[in-house]
Amino acid sequence: MKMPARLLGFLGLLLALGLPAMPVHADSMASKLEQLGEMTYLKVTDLRVARRNGLLNVQAEVTNISSSNERLFYHFKWLDDAGFSVWDEEPWKPVVIYGKQKHLITVVAPTPQASDFRLVLQSPNNTTSSGSSSTTTWPNE
């Protein structure tokens, strides 16, 4: 019962991403990222996806191009083939990225149903407010 669903999910992923466990291309990478305002100093420089043990594995490399430390908040959204959310909202996670550091965010999907994801990013100190994102507040109370 479970296998066909998993297989379908996998095929969907293959279609979406080209080959399994491969770096995501630049344009499709952008489609996986949701930035709350454009970040000036933090850039997502690499994004990889693979399915292991039936669970989606994601690794994102965030590079700090400035020489001072930057804070970053992030969380993931997990979606199924149809684009529906399959998991509750994740807690925001705080990280410190040192000047010039390349930080790896590695996560595993919480459920085998997840076949797609979005990485939501927010950096409280270096977000350039452009247009509507000027009203953005960061997830820090």
Added chain:
Amino acid sequence: MNMSRPSLLLLSLTAVMALGLGGCATTSPEVSSGPVKYGDAKAVETVTNEFGSTDLQTIAESMARSMLQSRPVTQSRERPLVTIAEVKNKTSEYIDTRAITDSIRAQLLKSGAVRFAVDINAMQNQTDELIRQNQTGMYKKSKSKKIGQMEGADFRVEGNITSIVKRSSDIKDVYYKFSLMLVNVESGVIEWADEKEIRKTTTR
């Protein structure tokens, strides 16, 4: 129109006021008179550097995700039956470790990869219910649940949380380490273990 001017004015004023009042009541589904607001339950909380909601959420999440990848969960043919033993609090802070294990359990159950057996703390309720169904004589024999049909857990989860707190005149640094392990009940073999560390620093 035999309505005099002032009364017309009064009427229109009343109408405007009524509209205004009515309008106010429908602009927002919020009744509030103070500074109280609902916030994002998943937001990063840094009000003080004591153990907080973000720590609980991130620990639970990273532990649940890590356990989902462990061999006993991914490799066994049937979904393993797990029970939660105790998570020891080795800090001197009142951290409700049961709240953390409850979150871990909820996330693992939702993933559908693991089943949970009733733990020691819920055992009293479980036996009470069975005794009530079987010994009070109030239930149909065919419809009451049988005693002696409970399933024993294949694995138990246990762990601890420790902290190191350092303080100088202007800095307070707290480091938490949460460790969890999955023990095979029959063989006593530790099948999986993981740790999550958190560091929080307050500068005055």
Added chain:
Amino acid sequence: MKRIHAASRYLAVVLAALLAGGCAGTMRSYDSELKQTVGMVSSGHVDQALQELEKNNSAADKDLLYYLEKGELLRLKSQLPESRDAWLLADEKVKIWEEEAKTSPEKLIGNIGSVLINDKTRRYDGQDYEKVMLSTRLALDHLALWNWDAARIEIKKTHEREAIIAELRAREVANVEEDAKQRKVKTEIKDLKGYPVETLDDPEVIALKNGYQSAFSHYLAGFVYEALNEPGLAAPGYRKAIELRPDVKWLEEGLKGLESRARKLKANESDVLIVVEAGSAPARSSVSVPIPVPYKNTWGAVPISFPVIKSDKSVFLPAQLNVDGKNTLSVYQITNIDAMARRALKDDMPGIVLRGTIRAITKTVAQKEAADRSAIAGLLTTIAAIATESADERVWRTLPSHILIARAILTSGRHTIGISGPFGTKTVTADVAGKHTIIPLRLMGSSLYATLPQYPSQLLASSEAVTAEPAATDTTNEAAKSAVKRKTLKQKAKTEPIKGVPQ
């Protein structure tokens, strides 16, 4: 200086009005009122003490202290629901303070009215240790009423309250330092000629971490969480108690036995915490100290009153209890409220000294100005200045001065607990039931009071028919009496479980 001039004129008006009206609020001497009440309790007359308290608080608008004292007196009478309700009303008042501490701490830190007249005119918010003790004592009331879940809530509140206090006090210290610098006030405690500094520099006072955290509150938290089968929360309770009183090595056993204690307990045994509270919290009184004040080209000295804590050295603290006439059980003093009160005062002193000095300056200006205008006005202002000077004496007096604990495994049923001292031997007969129970005793003067747990009927229902005469004790206890009528307990193996209650 301009502002002080304006303030001094205002002061002259206020003082005149006060003198004319004989304002009771500023003139009340709390110490002398409560000395009587405490004396009555020590000689065993709680009813009279309660009447006295009501007489002194005839106004419809009761303050925090009234409820604090009332709750304590009712507790001594074992009127537990009434005691709990009085304390819950006190707690409402503390909650208002807490809300302010969280939302507008600047309001609590600076209070101009007190600068002009004296600290007594401030609303009484309770000493920090009193606020913490209030929720601890409420927990004890709930436990005696056998409501463990409510006790757990109070205990959790104690932790939250301690955190709020810690935050506010840290802020206050910074504020007072800043304020003193701005106003160029350099007076310190050691500059107060004739002030008994040794009461505040006592090693017992200095050894405390702060003036509000007590080892007893945390040990009790450990015990309650342990009884509710939450070892993850019990451990920090015992651990904090050890941290607060590292000199009492016995406290370490609480933590060491946490894992095995419940397992070792046999079916008819109870883990009993005996709490012995002794004495009454120390009084605050006033001492007048001349503060040198510059005026124009001369120096004047204005008498300003400061609070002093006189501790009662006559309190008898037992070293051991006698259980059932044969076994002795060691009791350990783990909380010294007397020292906590002095520590609280010590920590408050910089602020009090700052306000006192500002008051001295203001008063000098007022007196000299009045004297410049007319001799009579000058005299009147001087009289007013002396009359309004007496420090804030308000403190929760019926609170015990020392808290001692002992812990033992006792079989379910009747036990007698005896304390021997200069007053001879006093005994209390107490029933023990359930897996965990607390037996609180209060030693005041030569009177021994017991606030025995009022076990639910389910716990007593399984008891066997053994008629026993109540042993003669010098305290009347409704709960104990009715429990006696319900016969001694002997728990059978098949007890019907009670929800929310540790078995």
